[in-house]
Amino acid sequence: MAIPNRHPDNPVRDALTPERSVSPLTDAFNAWQQNTQGPEVAKRGERQTPFKTQALHWPVHPLYTPLDLEAAGFDYQRDVGFPGEYPYTRSVNPNGNRSALWTMAQVTGFGRGTDWAKRARFMLDQGLQGLILEHDLATTNGYDSDDPLAEGEVGRAGLAIDSLEDLERAFDLPFDRLKYLMSVCNAPQPVNLAMIIAALEAKGVDPKQFVLHIVNGILIEYTCVGRYIYPPKHGLRIATDCFEYMIEHHPNWAPISIISAQLYAARANPVQELAFSLSIALQHIDALLERGHSIDKVAPYFHFVTGIDMDFFEGICKLRAFRKIWARLMRERYKATRPEAMKVRVMSSPGTMSLTLQQPLNNISRLAIMATACALGGVGETMTTPLHDEAHALPADEAIRVGAAIQHIVAHETGVADTIDPLAGSYYVETLTRQIEDAVMTEIDKIMAMGGALAAIERGYFQRELAREQCDRNRALEDGSRKLVGVNHLVHAEERREIPIFKLADEVEAEQIERLQELRKRRDQNAVDVALAAVRDAARSGTNLVPPCLVAVKAYATHGEICNAMRDVFGVHHPDAQTAGV
Amino acid sequence: MTAFANRRLRVLLAKLGMDTHTIGVTVIAHALRDAGFEVIFTGLKQTAEMVANTAVQEDVDVVGVSSLSAAHMKHLPKLAEFLRQKGAGDKLLIAGGVVPLEDIPQLERAGVQKIFTMGTETKTIVDYLQTWWAAKLAAEQSGG
Amino acid sequence: MSQTAAGIAAGVLAREIGAGARLIRWLEESDPRGRDALALIYPHTGRAHLIGITGPPGAGKSTLTNALISEQRKRGRRVGVIAIDPSSPFSGGAVLGDRVRMQTHALDTDVFIRSMGTRGQLGGLSRATFDAILVQDAMGYDVVIVETVGVGQDELDIVSLAHSTVIVSVPGLGDEVQAIKAGLLEAGDLFVVNKADREGADALTRQLELMLHLREQTRPHAWKPPLMHTTALTGQGVAALTDALDEHLATLKASGAFTQCLIARNRHMFDSLLRDLAAQHILAAASAQPATAALIHAMQAGQIDPYSAATQLVACMSLQFP
């Protein structure tokens, strides 16, 4: 079990055994248990034996009191402190959400490659300033559209990018209004980054007036989702090259996000989510420090995307512990001194794991509860809400409106954001926050003992842990020990609903392939060969991969060809059943 | 000792093309193993021909494809065709994942014998395979 | 595909992978047709170079096998692989994942990879494996590689009865050297430090050198086992390993040990089969014997101990035991 190695199953009750009874409160507690609660339990029993938390399955006691804090050695100044001050448990922001609410963003749902530019224009017309650049699976996985593996995928989940020409075409956008672009194309990162830079150059966009955000936290991909190309250590090197290139040439851009939400969507419990994503961040940091950068310089660039599912209290405590652990790691482990390095930057979002295909309106209740938990946990800079109907409908206008409204309802109608960290001091919340913190630190120690996140990934540790959680959760849903309304509880007969899939005419794929093959004929092949050789050389020698990739994309070497040049040197990652988690 | 004492259902689980979602295939692999089946996993990013060759080499009874991308209409008919071509048309070809109802008739015509749509319980799949296997063994025995 | 023993045997000899796979399945599952077909193909066996690869979980055996396939193919040889993974002791099922690392060869018709679960049958695994090897041998594969974790007597038998036994170690597992069981150390013909790109490879090498030195001192071998270094992921050192394997093969052939090895394998099979057949006969006879029920009853009533009960039953069946 990954769980809480050091987590005290029952820290308080130990302290409460009669011979250790030390305070009047202890006596009072024991008396309550014996004389007041005891008879009730004896008479009516309890709904569950034992009660357990939603995600971690830790025991939940009937009552939390100051004794629990005492047993955990809780110290207000040390454990929570003040907003905007170390250890930032209460908030990284000195005034919480009182000066400004978090940025409310909205996931727009599926995209179709050929429509991307059109939709992007539409969204800019709606007043949005930021966009997510989505690629199809072939591009994300580093293949050209005419690769046999790409069949059926070209242009489907996003843009098909085979060459700089494709991206220039897609960038037919009003860049005076576009201030922020996020790219999630991680595995072929130097190629992707080079393409974007070259296309921006071609459009005459001033890189200082604009923020490119690349996700780039590639190590997560090896634990779940699976959009990797090269063996993990080369994936890390590539990410580090891109990070380094960006902070040198475009220090206002955002070179990394660790999407720990992917871990929890892959069923990581909160302790695993934090421990895995933080140790992955540490691995990325170590790689940067090895290249001579300082912690105070690189740490503020780190950004996380997390969220809260239906594990209400664990989610809230996870966000609180997240801030504190990051601060501790930066200060204790890396001796960071700048506050910016110690303030974790987080975007949070309600989860999609518990959204159901059945009775979709129920998902609105779920999203509201999860968004409330995000707010109570301190959100971070931004919150996004998924769509309640995401499981089966195109982003219908109504679903988008409801999704946006959920955040406004939580922010403006409930008052939960009006005082900073309102649940601090709750005996339960502080106990659970502390337990999560301890368990995460223990798990991180364990990962470090394996040699860090990279080593843990190479030997399949994260993957196996996630696979176990996935199977356990599935089993619990099937045997009914975990209830999900509409799925195994309060089920009623209803029409079968489905997940729609974009069907793209085969011509789209054929046209893309034709364009690509035509380009290969007309370009200067000699320049391409020289450029690809330079990419191979850089891959081999360890110099930064972005500059030779820039040359290559400008010579119209294709996306797949440049990725292949790196494949020649790095090899490809083939996880086996163990390291894939299966 | 019955005639089937040493028989054990062998299932090839495959992921075709670029679809790299593994949660479904992980959960199924474990459920099948726990039901006593021998599961062979191809890994990711396989072509239809690779999967067909693997099915022949492993002499599996069942080929199961987990599909969470849109390319199933390309890959699955192709796989069925390769299996037939390679003399492995007798293997049970099934699929699961995100497959719209409207695609099912066409896939069935192409030779995919059963499709489990999103949300199917692992128990349903195990039961289906157990029933199919019992029928196959019975047919073999009565056939001599 | 014909489903008769003769039809399948003909397919095997015609090098049809489907027929070979079916025969392996029959043999693994004790289908009577399997024995008949095996008898037909047996005269065509005895040529393949059998390589056993073993080492701790995660040592890189499958990756190394994959790299060896590539190298052997470069040298123009056809390759068969038997990859063994443990079955679940609870359900008897298994997730067999070794071949995932070898899928780059999935389209090569001169490579035949078969995964096998340990299935927990006493003695059954080594027999099923040797059967599968015979089938691949008869199909004209020049090299047959068997990969196994090497836990348990059965797996030990498999690797030690190969022509060339390759023991894989990796740095960073802690007690890796101690984990080389005495039997395996004795059986090893080639020792490989894989993941040579990792830290700790040197220290591991020194430890292994010492162990091999001690082995030589205790009992000198005709063949001095080389200690090789590989990075299976990139294929580094795999050509040298293949050279060493070829050299070992040449030595075996020169000394006659190549055939000796097959004889030893056959003897192992014979003994194991004999044990099984004997057990089967006795159990069948016992269940037909009226005294059995009475003895079991008496044992359950506490009137007789199991030793005496079993001995008496055997006596009833007029079998002689020393």
Ligand SMILES: Nc1nc2c(ncn2[C@@H]2O[C@H](COP(=O)(O)OP(=O)(O)OP(=O)(O)O)[C@@H](O)[C@H]2O)c(=O)[nH]1
């Ligand atoms: N760094 C490095 N990693 C390697 C090397 N060879 C294999 N690996 C990695 O080690 C892990 C295990 O490799 P496998 O080939 O599956 O190991 P195995 O011994 O077959 O494992 P089991 O069959 O599970 O016992 C994988 O992540 C491989 O990528 C190598 O030479 N160097």
Ligand SMILES: [Mg+2]
């Ligand atoms: Mg293996």
